[in-house]
Amino acid sequence: MDVATDRPAYLAEHFTDAEQQQESAKLGMWVFLLTEILLFGGLFCAYAIYRAWYPEMFHNAHKHLDVVLGSINTVVLILSSVTVALAIHAIQHNKRKQTILFLTITLLFAATFLVIKYFEYSHKIHLGMLPGKFYTYTGIEGTNPHIFFTVYFTMTGLHGLHVLAGMIVIGWILIRTIKGHFHSEYYTPVENAGLYWHLVDLIWIYLFPLLYLVG
Amino acid sequence: MHTKTEHKHSTPLLVYLAVGGALLFLTVITVAVSYVDLGPFNLVVAIGIATFKAMLVALFFMHLYYDNKLFMAVFISGLMFLGIFIILTMFDTMKRDMIYEEVAKPIRPNAIIYEQPAATDQTDGQH
Numbered sequence: 001m002d003v004a005t006d007r008p009a010y011l012a013e014h015f016t017d018a019e020q021q022q023e024s025a026k027l028g029m030w031v032f033l034l035t036e037i038l039l040f041g042g043l044f045c046a047y048a049i050y051r052a053w054y055p056e057m058f059h060n061a062h063k064h065l066d067v068v069l070g071s072i073n074t075v076v077l078i079l080s081s082v083t084v085a086l087a088i089h090a091i092q093h094n095k096r097k098q099t100i101l102f103l104t105i106t107l108l109f110a111a112t113f114l115v116i117k118y119f120e121y122s123h124k125i126h127l128g129m130l131p132g133k134f135y136t137y138t139g140i141e142g143t144n145p146h147i148f149f150t151v152y153f154t155m156t157g158l159h160g161l162h163v164l165a166g167m168i169v170i171g172w173i174l175i176r177t178i179k180g181h182f183h184s185e186y187y188t189p190v191e192n193a194g195l196y197w198h199l200v201d202l203i204w205i206y207l208f209p210l211l212y213l214v215g
Numbered sequence: 216m217h218t219k220t221e222h223k224h225s226t227p228l229l230v231y232l233a234v235g236g237a238l239l240f241l242t243v244i245t246v247a248v249s250y251v252d253l254g255p256f257n258l259v260v261a262i263g264i265a266t267f268k269a270m271l272v273a274l275f276f277m278h279l280y281y282d283n284k285l286f287m288a289v290f291i292s293g294l295m296f297l298g299i300f301i302i303l304t305m306f307d308t309m310k311r312d313m314i315y316e317e318v319a320k321p322i323r324p325n326a327i328i329y330e331q332p333a334a335t336d337q338t339d340g341q342h
Contacts, residue, residue: 023283030286034293041297045304052309067246074242082235085226085276092225198276205268209261213249 010186022188029192033199036162040203043155047210050147057142061149062215064129064140066120070212073116074204080109081201084170084194091187096177099190103174106197110167117160124149152211159207162200169193226281234275241268 008018015021051058087102128136131153135146173193176182182190245264253260274280279287 026282026286027289030289034289037293037297041300044297045301048301048305049308052305067249071242071246075239078235078238078242081238081272081276082231085231085235086228089225089228089231195277198272201276202269202272205272206262206265209245209249209265213245214257214261 008185018185022191025188025192026195029195033195036199036203040155040158043151043158044206044210047151047155050151051215054143054147057140057145058148058215060141061145062211062213064124065152065212065215066123067212069116069120070208073113074208076109076113076116077201077204080106080113081198083109084197088187088191088194091177091182091190092184094184096180096182099177099182100174103170103177106170107167107174110163110170113163114160114167117156121153148215155207155211159200159203162203166193166197166200169196226275226278230275234271237271238268 007013011018011021015024083102083106087099087106090096090098090102124130128134129149130136130146131150132146135149137145140148170193173190176189241264245261248260248264249257273290279290
């Protein structure tokens with residue numbers, strides 16, 4: 001059988017067929033997501049330790065986070081997860097224009113998330129609720145309240161960087177979709193970018209209640 | 216070459232919308248519950264709801280429910296090691312006195328790591 005003639009351009013030489021290629025790419029993506037979980041895991045562990053050491057201070061300090069803004073951001077991220085899932089669904093059915101639309105909406109949601117985060121951060125910076133030695137606020141009872149804000153800024157900051165990275169990746173996927181690189185037989189990069197975006201959502205699903213709701 | 220009979224799986228549109236709706240609903244629930252004081256169960260309920268939401272995202276948005284179970288194994292093994300990491304660390308820091316005479320407490324619990332600035336009027340910041 002002449003393999004060279006009926007191999008599609010998107011199929012790399014070292015794979016038997018498109019399905020094997022896609023599965024391999026997704027396995028690689030999942031291993032990467034695993035390292036991301038462990039990266040955030042260290043911070044969740046730090047949260048657990050400090051919360052166990054200073055329960056009252058954590059309780060007092062968490063009341064200074066804005067539950068309304070946090071809730072809005074949770075809704076924004078969930079909606080962006082839905083739109084990125086719909087974008088993948090659309091490309092699976094060769095609806096390229098829908099994919100472009102849904103990816104654009106996802107980018108807008110991501111930007112909304114960061115803008116809200118910016119307002120939250122600037123409010124806290126203004127009041128001096130800052131990590132470590134930069135902490136100058138005096139309205140929180142308890143021992144070492146700056147530790148809560150160290151945990152808060154590190155966790156939400158790293159998460160915010162991931163949102164930013166996700167926007168860059170989705171933007172790149174959007175450009176490639178506009179260029180017509182993807183179709184129902186080949187959309188692996190769209191799907192892997194989606195996996196990354198869902199993980200960013202998944203981490204926020206834990207950050208929001210732990211920091212804003214129960215502290 | 217083209218022996219593949221089954222086409223790649225595509226999740227029905229309705230599943231995405233239903234899962235999205237469920238996630239929004241659970242967000243409302245978790246915020247509402249946080250205003251009720253359940254004592255030590257505050258944390259349990261919050262983490263329980265978050266874990267259910269995370270499961271929905273992983274199974275349906277991230278396709279683990281339909282995909283090759285190898286991906287599920289990668290994901291779960293990560294969570295397992297994360298669990299070991301956090302549980303053993305918490306045992307060490309909170310239950311050390313069950314083995315050693317030392318009382319379980321933060322190392323130098325009353326240490327002031329940074330001097331608090333002198334109290335001034337703080338009226339802003341409450342909500």
